[in-house]
Amino acid sequence: MTYPPDRTAQFSTTAPPWPYCGHGADPAGSPIGCRGRRVAPHGECLAHLGDSHGADYLASLGPGSDLDHRGTSLTEDLLNRLLDAVRDPATQRPYLGAARFDTASFLGDAEFGGTHFRDEAGFEQAVFLGVARFAATEFGGDAQFERARFRGAQFREARFDGRAWFGEARFSEEARFDRARFAGYARFGLARFLNNAAFGGAQFLENIGFQGTRFGGHAWFHGARFERESRLGPLACAGSLDLSAVVFAAPAVIEAAAEKVWCIRTRWEATAVLRLRYATVDLGETVLAHPLSITAQPAPFTDRTGTDWSQGALDEGDLGGRDARVHMASLRGVDAAHLTLHDVDLTHCLLSGAVHLDQLRLEGECTLGLPPAGVLRHGRIPMRWTARQTLAEEHHWRAAQGYDGWTAASAGAPVPGPSALAPLYRHLRKSFEDGKNEPDSADFYYGEMEMRRHDLKRPRAECALLALYWAVSGYGLRASRALAWLLGAMAVTVLVMMLWGLPRADA
Structure with a gap:
């Protein structure tokens, strides 16, 4: 995703709903020109203000100021000067009121780390051509990143006090949400992570949405915590879906087409359902306080309206066309009293260390390994x-x-x-x-x-x-072996009788 600095996504034939700059308009090429929002009382956006007018505007800002730079192209230097203008001298952190950067283009690295957004933060359809850093950022209101385009995204330890909207966002490089805190609804529906995505240690205090999400690499949720009823998926993950050490404090439904699903030392504190395709599952040392069922999904996932995800938003990618069966890798250290497996392959599953296997429920076609043939x-x-x-x-x-x-x-x-x-x-x-x-x-x-x-x-x-x-009857289970011994004994008896006959009785 690259754009020349002077030809960003702001140049379009569609006029935006706000008073826009229009710089560079060309009836033969781009009749609208720059779509950046004008900085009142001037007729240009922040990117095209003259030096004196730009300096006056920045000087008019202070901690807690509202910003509206929708559609504006911001260089790294210009963004840094804008954030310096609203920096709180007490905390040395940028402090904003309501901030609107919808459809804006960030032409270099966007350093929002540590910023405090007091009210709504709008980045809908924004384009980040460099690395977007929101580490330790506080979003006091709703955070709107729907249909945003990220090159690399760092949201480590970010705090979302309102709703977090990342629906249909696109991440071309690794995305980090480690130890982020989502106090409101978190939506990642139809988002596309072309590389790895990390949510390790994240806290989800409200409902979440990952319907139709695609991960081109690994999806790490190691150590995350889900406090409310959770629905992960349907989603596709070309690599590993790591749910190890995750705590599900409320009922959970996980629907995933993934190469591997790791649930090592995961805590299931409420009922949970895993519907999977292609996956090799490791449940080693997982803690089951309530029923957990793992089911192999034979057909591609569909949404609630019946739309075929695999043909629409949810592309199974390289997983498609392979054997969709689910394989268990390990149940070591698991209390299987609450576990139900349906249509799961146990050929290579390690069971040593599991307890209450006599209460394990195997339904459908759950196959195990066979001895070598021939x-x-x-x-x-x-x-x-x-x-x-x-x-x-x-x-x-x-x-x-x-x-x-x-x-x-x-x-x-x-x-x-x-x-x-x-x-x-x-x-x-x-x-x-x-x-x-x-x-x-x-x-x-x-x-x-x-x-x-x-x-x-x-x-x-x-x-x-x-x-x-074993030799005589195969532990009483091999009738052919017992029959062979019986026929052999009868043959020996007949032979003895033919050779020596029966003893004569005395007169």
């Missing part, structure tokens, strides 16, 4: 694995033991042994049984017995008995 080897022993649902940790343990075809853990990751995996299988079996899914619960019974058989901490006699139980 005949593989363990050392010199050829093996064929029985098809069943398996945990990711069993894959890691068997790969560490040298079994071919099983998925190894990532480098440096802990690998729990059979004594830790057996209870996981037992709890999941109970969860399936409580859900009246006895056929699939049998796989977890098989996995539990397998882990007990390989647990070297158990007595040798028990392990030997389990090995015999």
Whole structure:
């Protein structure tokens, strides 16, 4: 987004609703000319005032003055002189009353850091060609940034006491809202962040709106706090949507098409619903005080009027066309008593350390991993694995033991042994049984017995008995194996009878 200094967005064929400057008007090219608001009693805007008139105007300002420079092109030097004119000598911070910079162009860096806007601050459709710095700025009234265009935006520790409007704003470089405080309604609907956006540690005290928002990079909300009922999305995030250490103090609905969703150590103090597409989700050590459901959204998100976001404002970008299934990465340290998963892939999900897995609700098509197919080897022993649902940790343990075809853990990751995996299988079996899914619960019974058989901490006699139980009948679950043993025993019996016959009874 670049404009020559003398041909900014203020030159247009449409006359603005305020008394405008008109400098540079050209009937053949730009009949309106400069759209900057006139500085009374002169006929020019601040950018085109003569030196003497400009100096007189700046000298007439003081702390708390109202400013109206809509449509004006402001260089970095001119903006600095304007803010110096309203600087409070007690605090050394610019202090403004009502400020209107709608459709203004800031041709260099805009240094508003530490400024106090007592009343409304209007920057609607403003264009920032340099870095816009609003760090530690206080907005006492509504802050209007709708359809503004930012190159880089710094709102660290900004304070919005009124409503904050960023709808349809565009951020071409990284946007920082770290530790910002939104006391009123915060609207980012249809905003577009072409790079990363950071809201780490931000406080949202009222309702928020992120409907149709697009993030071209990562969206960080790490450590943020949402005090009121929240609705994040539908939104699209090409990178990670980081909700780690976030506190949701009220009910929340999150709808996102994202590559990754991190909820590590997140606190859910009210009911919450996550509807996701494409995402790999990590819930490690999250705190659930109320029900939380995670659902895979099979179709693109639509708004309340039925408009297809993916074809309209919400573009899924590079995510589109991929497998939209949701994958769980970890439930470590989670109390699963309040958790419901619907149509979620658990193939690579780490469950060790989770509690109350017997109360975990799995609905729809929640798949787990399968053993490797075909005949593989363990050392010199050829093996064929029985098809069943398996945990990711069993894959890691068997790969560490040298079994071919099983998925190894990532480098440096802990690998729990059979004594830790057996209870996981037992709890999941109970969860399936409580859900009246006895056929699939049998796989977890098989996995539990397998882990007990390989647990070297158990007595040798028990392990030997389990090995015999496995060999004879597959823990009572493999009828073909039991039938084969039965037929074998019958064949041996018939052979013995044919060779030696029955003993004669004495006369």
